[in-house]
Amino acid sequence: MSRPQLHPRTKVFWLRRRVPADLVAAVGRKEVTLSLGTKDPAEAKRRFSEELAKLEARWAALRQGSRSLTEIEAHGLAREVHDWWLQKHQANPSEQSFWRTDLGGKLWAALPAADARTLLADFLHGSFDPERQSAREMKAWCVQTAERLLGTRGLIVDEVGRERLAKAVAAAVQRASLALARYAQGEFDGVPVVATTQALSLAVSKEQKAVSFEELVKGWAAEKHPAPKTLYEWKRVIGQFAAFLGHEDAARLTPDDVIRWKEALIAEGLSPKTISDGKLVAVRTILQWGADNRRLTNNPAERVRMNAKRKAAETIRGFSDEEAAIVLRAALGEADPVLRWVPWLCAYSGARVSEVCQLRREDVRQIEGIWCMKFDPEAGPLKTASSERAVPLHQALLDSGFLTFARSVASGPLFADLRPDKFGKRGGNGTKVLGRWVRGLGLTDERLAPNHSWRHRVKTLGRRYRLASDIVNAITGHGTRTVADQYGEFEMAALHRELMKIPALVSSSSA
Incomplete structure (x- = not known):
């Protein structure tokens, strides 16, 4: 399941996940179940996401199999232990008593592992050494901490790698404890601290409480x-x-x-x-x-x-005349309103597909006596403030019968059959539908973005036919570049005059 499940009796949320078939033998069961420990739906979603990520990390590690750790990798993993140890004790550094810096640098050189029977025998024979006991406890703690680090990341590491990580943990805590010893003497990075509240606040930040x-x-x-x-x-x-x-x-x-x-x-x-x-x-x-x-x-x-x-070969480019003609001619033969009209509207306006897909009947209107399409935030979210605008309808759209189509819709969305995505945007699904359709026409160049390449093309046509650059920006909804661009108004007649400099590429009679 892709979401938390509510236990019918306890009302506590649970995670249930089927074990991939290739891992059933290694995991030892076909399904993993885990209590999320909460009845709050919002908290359950957060914990579900966290636990699922851990679970999938462990599965990925199982597929990868056992590996080792280099010394550099081990020290990188142990760095968070160093920072945590400092943070834990920095307010009162002299109270840190578990880690003995006189032993921390020689744990593996000094002691083999010892079990309870060895320690009891030492004690009974009078050879019990508190220093050896402290060293053993420190070493065991490092091994356990290394295991926790590996567990949180789902890493499966061989014995050599585990020992390297345990030693790296010891080195990290040793460095942190030596720093705490200096802090306890009023020295930070070797510099004595003036005993004033102001100087102390500069030298040691107050202990930061947890912030999720x-x-x-x-x-x-x-x-x-x-x-x-x-x-x-x-x-x-x-x-x-x-x-x-x-x-x-x-x-x-x-x-x-x-x-x-x-x-x-x-x-x-x-x-x-x-x-x-x-x-x-x-x-x-x-x-x-x-x-x-x-x-x-x-x-x-x-x-x-x-x-x-991006490298030059990775940048998006606009449709060429030949490519644009292929798409526009194909659209003429489509019965689906999305495939029939969205490419034409984008081709002669440079509008974003998401903007066009959420157009409503009332957004196709006359302004200053000129037929336009208005991109209004009431119809759906727009990318930027400059995206709210009105764009004249090119004569090619009028000749192709777009007004007749728009008037056939009583009210509301022009493309009502296009289902909104989970964010309430028709453009999300429209982009997918149009993308697959354009690729199906044989336009497979990866530098072509089946929808966004129309915006690039309109910019290119603006340069080719010498449209005023500020008006091209106003048509496409790009923000102003200079303070001067913000002065004055963009009259619809001026927008229409410039847009009509772009000739029709495909006649509607060519269907």
Whole structure:
């Protein structure tokens, strides 16, 4: 199941997931069930996402099989233990008594593992050594902590890798404890601290209370009012990030955590643009809101970037005249209103497919005596403030019978049979339908975006036929570039005059 299930008797939500067939033997059962420990639907969804990510990570690790860890990888994993240990004890560093720095650097050199019988025998024979006992406890703690680190990430590691991670944990806590010893003496990075409240606040930040990612997302969303799709996608990204970390506390984050995540995304084979714009931007923005609103002391992702420059061969291009003609002629023969009219409306306006798909009967109107289509936020969400606009209908659309089609709709959406997606946008499903249809016409060049390439084409035609650049921006809904562009009005007659400089490419009589 893809959502939490409510137990009929206890009313507590559960996770149920069928084990993939290839893993049944390794897991030992066909289905995994796990109580989410809550009756709150919203909390259940959050815990479900977190537990499902952990479960799928464990399954992925099972498929990959046992692996080892390099020393560098082990130290990278152990870095969060270092930061957690410092944070846990930084307010009162002298009270840290478990980790003895005089023993921390020689745990594996000094002691073999000892079981309870060995310790009892030492005690009975009078050879019990408290120092050896402390070292054994520290070493056992490192081994257990390493196991927890592996468990939260679903990693299956061989004995060599597990020992390397346990040693890395010891090294991390040793470094942190040495730093705490200096803090206890009033020294930070070797610099004595002036005993004033102001100096102390500069040297040691106050202990940061836990701040959940969910709290930050809710605060950011309440202030910024993002589009539903953006909020959905960013929540999903933040959930993936938390699953990778193995915890929900944004206050524990370090820049190294964000860098480790970026490196993991690169290793998964995600494109630079996806990592930069689809992943890092979401995390960086949410954390920045937390820092700006004093939920966090800083933004650990502030300087973490991904070079996402596209190569020339990867950039989207507009339809050529020949390609545009293929699409427009094919549309003439379609009975489905979406396939018949949306490509033509985009071709002669440069409008976004999402804008066209949500047009209503009342949005096709005369303004200043000129037939136009108006992109109104009441019809559905628009990408930017400049996207709200009216665009004259090109003569090719009038000659092709678009007004007759529009008048045939009594009221409401022109493309009522196009089902809205989960965000209430007809453009989501319209993009999929049109994309498959255009590719089916043989236009398979990956640089062609079946829908967005119309916007690129209109820009190209604007240059070819010398349309005024500010008017082309007003037609396509691009924002103004200079303060001067914001002066004056864009009269419909001026928009119509410039748009009509673009000649009709296909006659409606060619169907």
